[in-house]
Amino acid sequence: MYKPNNLILRTTTSLIAFILLGFAVYLLFAGHNAPGGGFVGGLMTAAAIVLMYISYGTEVMKKILPINFRTLISIGLLVAVLTGFGAFLFQQPFLAHTYDYFMFPFFGEIELATAMLFDIGVYLTVLGVTITIILSIANDQ
Amino acid sequence: MSNLAVLPIILPLLFGIILALTHNRIPLSRFLTKTFTIINLGVVSYITFRVFNQGTITLETGGWEAPYGIVIVADSLAMLLVLTTNIIAVACAFYAPHSLSERQEKYYFYPFFLLLITGVSGAFLTGDLFNLFVFFEVLLMASYGLIVLGGDKVQLRESIKYVIINLFSSMLFVTAVAFLYSVVGTINMAQIAERVQEVEQQGILTTIAILFFFVFATKAALFPLYYWMPKSYIVPNPVVSALFGALLTKVGIYSILRMFSLIFIHNIDFTHPLFIWIAGLSLIFGVIGSISTNNVKLIVAYNIIPAVGFLIMGIGVFNEDALSGTIYYLVHDMFIKAVLFLIVGVIVYVAGTSDLRKMNGLINYYPLLGWLLFISAFVLAGIPPFSGFIGKLLLLKGALSVDEVIIVLIALISSLLILYSIMKIFINGFWGEKQESDNIKLKSTKGFMGPIVFLLEFSVMLGIGAEFVYPPIASISEYLLNPELYIDSVLKE
Numbered sequence: 001m002y003k004p005n006n007l008i009l010r011t012t013t014s015l016i017a018f019i020l021l022g023f024a025v026y027l028l029f030a031g032h033n034a035p036g037g038g039f040v041g042g043l044m045t046a047a048a049i050v051l052m053y054i055s056y057g058t059e060v061m062k063k064i065l066p067i068n069f070r071t072l073i074s075i076g077l078l079v080a081v082l083t084g085f086g087a088f089l090f091q092q093p094f095l096a097h098t099y100d101y102f103m104f105p106f107f108g109e110i111e112l113a114t115a116m117l118f119d120i121g122v123y124l125t126v127l128g129v130t131i132t133i134i135l136s137i138a139n140d141q
Numbered sequence: 142m143s144n145l146a147v148l149p150i151i152l153p154l155l156f157g158i159i160l161a162l163t164h165n166r167i168p169l170s171r172f173l174t175k176t177f178t179i180i181n182l183g184v185v186s187y188i189t190f191r192v193f194n195q196g197t198i199t200l201e202t203g204g205w206e207a208p209y210g211i212v213i214v215a216d217s218l219a220m221l222l223v224l225t226t227n228i229i230a231v232a233c234a235f236y237a238p239h240s241l242s243e244r245q246e247k248y249y250f251y252p253f254f255l256l257l258i259t260g261v262s263g264a265f266l267t268g269d270l271f272n273l274f275v276f277f278e279v280l281l282m283a284s285y286g287l288i289v290l291g292g293d294k295v296q297l298r299e300s301i302k303y304v305i306i307n308l309f310s311s312m313l314f315v316t317a318v319a320f321l322y323s324v325v326g327t328i329n330m331a332q333i334a335e336r337v338q339e340v341e342q343q344g345i346l347t348t349i350a351i352l353f354f355f356v357f358a359t360k361a362a363l364f365p366l367y368y369w370m371p372k373s374y375i376v377p378n379p380v381v382s383a384l385f386g387a388l389l390t391k392v393g394i395y396s397i398l399r400m401f402s403l404i405f406i407h408n409i410d411f412t413h414p415l416f417i418w419i420a421g422l423s424l425i426f427g428v429i430g431s432i433s434t435n436n437v438k439l440i441v442a443y444n445i446i447p448a449v450g451f452l453i454m455g456i457g458v459f460n461e462d463a464l465s466g467t468i469y470y471l472v473h474d475m476f477i478k479a480v481l482f483l484i485v486g487v488i489v490y491v492a493g494t495s496d497l498r499k500m501n502g503l504i505n506y507y508p509l510l511g512w513l514l515f516i517s518a519f520v521l522a523g524i525p526p527f528s529g530f531i532g533k534l535l536l537l538k539g540a541l542s543v544d545e546v547i548i549v550l551i552a553l554i555s556s557l558l559i560l561y562s563i564m565k566i567f568i569n570g571f572w573g574e575k576q577e578s579d580n581i582k583l584k585s586t587k588g589f590m591g592p593i594v595f596l597l598e599f600s601v602m603l604g605i606g607a608e609f610v611y612p613p614i615a616s617i618s619e620y621l622l623n624p625e626l627y628i629d630s631v632l633k634e
Binding site: 071073074075077078081082084085087088092093094095096097 | 144147151154155158159161162200201202203204213
């Protein structure tokens with residue numbers, strides 16, 4: 001069996017994927033009032049996962065990440081839509097958002113916004129869609 | 142502010158997402174779809190009832206005020222159409238399990254179906270021009286998914302055509318919105334209307350108006366932009382054809398009606414005679430198409446074109462009678478097109494072919510189906526007392542009061558030919574002797590008839606109960622002729 005010597009690829013992947021995933025999380029949390037957001041965060045996470053798929057192959061990745069990415073799309077959409085519905089409970093117009101400051105041990109005072117929840121929905125959807133598209137093209141014979 | 146206005150959009154969206162999660166469990170999906178469409182119909186009926194009694198409901202989404210944020214405007218016209226849409230959705234939800242293969246159901250038919258309803262309701266309800274574009278995209282995305290569902294070779298060919306033409310017109314749509322924005326500096330429909338009125342719709346705005354008309358005419362399949370429509374509407378499953386035929390082209394017509402009764406109404410002498418010309422040509426060419434073919438599905442698909450011709454004729458004449466006629470005919474046509482596509486679906490299923498020359502004597506085996514087709518042909522062509530008659534009567538009355546005699550003659554002649562085109566199915570397919578030589582295996586039509594009868598009931602009631610249906614429709618047309626009412630309901634609270 002042909003076995004490629006991809007030591008360099010694998011070593012750099014583990015480093016780069018780590019950085020990519022970290023930056024993706026940063027973008028996601030910065031999103032609601034600074035450059036970034038669920039969309040870019042999702043794309044960047046997808047980039048990291050695709051990179052891992054390239055260097056480790058589908059078989060291994062299925063064991064590492066046993067996620068059905070198509071279900072992820074629906075869950076992401078559900079989270080985003082339910083955030084809109086959340087406003088109903090407080091007699092606010094659909095999709096109305098609010099924010100407040102909270103004290104956390106170690107991190108100090110942090111602003112938490114409900115727009116964040118919506119962004120997480122977007123993040124999951126984009127991640128699911130991107131990976132589904134790339135994998136279905138990649139698996140095509 | 143009332144969140145009621147947004148419910149017809151987000152309930153189907155939420156239900157669609159839930160169904161995407163259960164797509165592998167077909168019996169559950171079927172049950173949930175039926176329940177969800179009924180719940181949705183209930184909610185929409187309540188909102189419609191409230192709008193007709195207490196006036197327009199507007200919602201500024203996210204709490205952003207009117208000219209800046211996106212407004213959802215549930216006025217009487219929009220709610221009437223949303224209600225019609227949801228009645229059709231219920232019928233299709235009950236028809237779909239019998240007509241689709243399990244594979245099609247598994248591959249996300251139900252989520253796409255509900256997303257289509259989301260897009261259509263959104264397009265009716267939004268009060269923001271860019272948002273209208275977004276909802277057009279939502280319903281188009283869902284329709285792309287539905288049209289390829291099944292993956293036959295012919296489906297792929299037609300869907301390429303369908304996707305390309307729709308992408309092109311969507312591109313033009315955004316461009317037109319950008320042009321309009323650069324002139325009036327807003328995309329809130331009420332504010333655009335206000336500002337266009339202030340500058341008295343000069344030349345450039347009329348040009349943009351025609352560009353918009355071009356975009357919506359492509360979506361509505363008007364002459365000469367209908368060439369993509371008939372074939373791509375017949376390739377998917379009958380239930381998908383019914384949804385497309387009943388809803389998609391009508392969204393285009395609704396947009397023309399809204400744009401040219403609210404915004405571009407200060408240069409009527411130029412724009413509206415154009416509509417009448419196009420109406421006449423759509424009537425002639427659509428009818429020629431429908432009597433020229435022997436494919437039963439194509440006959441019904443071609444019949445969409447004269448119907449949009451009638452609708453655009455009312456907008457072109459633009460007086461109270463003609464607009465009432467357009468609204469009446471719009472609702473009537475949504476019902477009857479859904480019914481016809483569903484009936485033709487059953488005919489093709491039981492006859493095993495869509496070629497009229499190969500069918501014979503179906504009435505001996507399927508009497509109910511035959512008589513349903515017979516009634517719907519009468520409803521479609523406008524034989525009194527059915528609903529087509531009342532819509533056409535209003536349209537013709539409106540047209541005659543401004544001396545548009547030629548279009549009236551064209552409309553009358555094409556009505557006769559429409560009747561002929563459907564009767565052709567009845568005469569060739571249903572008449573004839575019982576074939577005794579070969580023992581035909583009867584296919585069960587159980588489950589198909591319920592939804593068809595359900596829809597046809599509404600259609601017939603629309604005509605027989607005209608005394609009760611006409612007053613609210615006349616009030617909508619009066620409301621459309623006073624755009625200040627719309628503007629006030631959005632901008633001044």
